[in-house]
Amino acid sequence: MSEVVLAYDRPSRLDGGVLGLGRAGDSGPLPFFDGFAARPGLVAALLLAVAAVARSRYFQPSAARLLDPILTSGDGRLRLESFSSCCGVYARADLLPEALTGTRAAPGTTNVDLNQDVRDALSQLDDRDELRLSVGADGLTVVTRATAAFERKVTLPTRWIKGLGEAALAQAGMQVAATAGPAATRRLLTGLPPAGPASAPPWALVAQGRELRFRQAATARAPLVAGPFRLREMRPLARYALGLTVWTRPGPGPRSTAFQLDLPGARLWLVLSPDVTRGFSGEGQALGVLADPGTVAAASALRPALAWTSRLDETALAASAGVTTGRLRQMLAVLGSQGLVGYDLAEQAWFRRDLPFAAGRVPTLQPRVRRAAAISAPDITVQPIEGGHEVFVRGRGFAHRVALAGGDACCTCLWFSRHGDSRGPCRHVLAARAHVAATSSEASAQPPAAPAGRPNYQETGS
Known part of the structure; x- marks a missing residue:
């Protein structure tokens, strides 16, 4: 009598009401995201923009070392996130369901290093070509008519884990400060101040009729944006622009500012820190709750209740946890500091990532x-x-x-x-x-x- 031993690619688990089953055999792990881009040129440009932010160091430019976009699948969409090497710019591209065809979008998160071969392949695409993306726990596969490339999963930088929570807290509570139509968006991005020390101090974003302009002189009620040249990675996507929304926190002086570029079936976000010299990883807005062991323990207990959805329902989560909405937001801030949740200004809600959580890592981070x-x-x-x-x-x-x-x-x-x-x-x-x-x-x-x-x-x- 022979004995058959099956090896599974991962343990099966029930997480937030979603059942993930491990697979047996030698066919390799099943990707949690697999689909074609409805507009390959647009999706390729979004991938390249997020990767370009990761390759950039806007403060004291030098060779960047952090080149690892984060990819999160769930609720029929794919999110791509990165930080600049100086951690002062947070980028996120949201591919909505209408941007994807023939898609399998199960819950999952990974982060990869986009090498030069992949970037070269993506830079040659337009909307008449074909682009297939396959994302799994082991990495990213990019397939075009001309080539195919695989990017393995790499270790997520600790600085990025800290920055993810701080960038989310910076966005929570922001309000719309300005909007622009397609043509005005293209003109604003084309006319960005050049990079350099003279462009680093805060500039006023002034509305003139239907136009938006950056001015060095402060203007009443105009949001202040430090180093607006940090928006340059949006330029290649300006031709697809449907509009631009600028978000900022109320109050005087320079503050974190979020720029939302609306695109067909997608959005691109660039969130700028209050100063070119400041990285999100050192902002420290979550320290108050992280120093409270009770809040950290409550957040750890809340994690299994997070559902895989583009919009976490705060009211339902608070009711299931038996806490107030204010207390729930403290718990979400703790989870955000571990990279488990992010904040979506367009949805005015938190969303889920699948990263490991360990309360014991808080003092280390x-x-x-x-x-x-x-x-x-x-x-x-x-x-x-x-x-x-x-x-x-x-x-x-x-x-x-x-x-x-x-x-x-x-x-x-x-x-x-x-x-x-x-x-x-x-x-x-x-x-x-x-x-x-x-x-x-x-x-x-x-x-x-x-x-x-x-x-x-x-x-x-x-």
């Missing part, structure tokens, strides 16, 4: 969280004040004063004096908030002993 956790309770002294708390956090032989009032905080450290709260809280604020939250109201009401001598409020670092 976020050094400020790790440093705050290393500050021991005896080094923190809390005094209640009107409307909040005054907290002294001892450092290297001296202490910093942290003032907490509701959701606002300030610190006397050098990090806060340089950045305020624009780059997320410093480690002293994180430690102070965690200590106050862990202390009972009865204990907090008792004024602790004052620190010996007058604290010296000087220290570098965050």
Whole structure:
């Protein structure tokens, strides 16, 4: 009697209501996305634009090393994402169902390195050609009438994982600041300021009738865009443009700005950081929730409830988890910091990615969280004040004063004096908030002993 042993390409699993079955045999893993482009020239140009952003370094240009677009399939569509090598530009191309024919679009995510041979093949396509894309856990296959090429899966850069969450938080809460039609979009992209130090400071995006123009002089109510030359990767797609929508967060001064280029059956997004010198991976807007072990644990428990859809229903998710919508958004911020969810401004909703989640990686990915956790309770002294708390956090032989009032905080450290709260809280604020939250109201009401001598409020670092 002979014995037959079957080897499966991956474990079968039920994730968010979607059943993924492993396959036996030697035919190789089944791709989770397989389909033809309805407009090959347009889809090829989108692939090349996202890859061009990954190859670019807009701050201190040099040879780029991060060339790995992320591809996510699900809900009948394919998303391609990347960051610039300086991490200051986030790019995303959404191929909607109408852009794809004969498509198999099961849930899945991978990231690949588009080499020169693939880019050369894509650059020669137009809408009269044929383009087939096959995406699986092992990589990407591109097939044209002239050639076929396979790109293997590569390791996702840690910096990108951090940047994915920060870019999503930057977009959540944005509002429409300006719009342009097809012709005005082409003229705006054709007339971008040239790259260079003179173009790095913020420019005002001014509406003049139906036109949009970048102006160096600040204008009331006009959004400020740092380094508008970073939009240059949109130029090859301008001929397909149906319109442009500009999104930004309300408030004065330079802020992250999102440019949505509408195309037939697709969208291209470029999200620019508030300054050419700033990368999304260091923005730190998620640090407050990442420093709370309870929120991190709740987010880990929420992950199985995420459905594979282009639009996560916050109300339904909050109800199933038994939390408020505000609490749910904190949990989504944690998942976003691990790259598990992103934010879609066009849908005004979060969407799902399939990346591994490990709560234990948070301190590794976020050094400020790790440093705050290393500050021991005896080094923190809390005094209640009107409307909040005054907290002294001892450092290297001296202490910093942290003032907490509701959701606002300030610190006397050098990090806060340089950045305020624009780059997320410093480690002293994180430690102070965690200590106050862990202390009972009865204990907090008792004024602790004052620190010996007058604290010296000087220290570098965050």
